[in-house]
Amino acid sequence: MSLVVSGEILAGVLIVLVLTALLYIFVRRRLLSSGAPLMLCALRPHGGTQYRLGLLRFSGNALEWFTLVGPSPRPARTWERPLLELGPPRPPASPIAGLPEAVTVECRYRTDTFEVALAPAAYTAMRSWLESSPPGFNVNVA
Template sequence: MAWWQWLLDIAGALLLLLVAYGLALVVRRRLIARDGGTFELSHRLAPSDDGRGWVLGLGRYSGETLEWFRIFSLAPRPKRRWPRESLAYDGRREAFGTEQMSLYPDHVVIHCQTASGEVELAMSAASLTGFQSWLEARPPGVDWDR
């Protein structure tokens, strides 16, 4: 077989793998969203002053837990989970500098406190309204003054 035929075979195999990966991402997103309550949610993995460290993802409310999935991962399980009782909303701000390029358009950055420290998330204003409602809808007997 000639070298150019090998090259065509390799290019075809790579194209097939790329299409399979894209299809797997679509199927995964459909499976995550089948229970409802999903929205675009970015998470800052490595806090820094220059706006770096953001990873695009999907958020899903699952009972008393907010789950976060990386957008380009094939993992069926969430990468991060935050129980509702451990989240405390601290405020919001607009994305600035390089964050505007890293995040979805028109997303705001919110700060939350957890038992393990500060968490930065980014979501749309409509999703923020839903997030605040979800936080306030804690079951009876929860210490609201915490």
């Protein structure tokens, strides 16, 4: 086999791999967003120095965080609505890659603290979701 044919085969295999990865990312995001709002955010554990980009989803009674380009369709973190507390929004100390004009929010879940960085509109949506009552909770309140 000549060098040209080997190069063409290698290029073809690389193109197929790249297209397969892009298709998987597209299908995963479509599956994650089905039925619930999904937004881009970054997460930093307490004491951490770097933010990890991910996707935040509001489900009925939980807030779920998924890695941005991970293999798993399951959330990496899940926080129950009644146990999650949000602090006030602040501008980030340094720019966050992938999130221009983001605000950071210190969060507390039970004894765990962490920071979430997201767009101001996404913060408003998250705050509204957290402060509204969960579906089916105190339905008969007049």
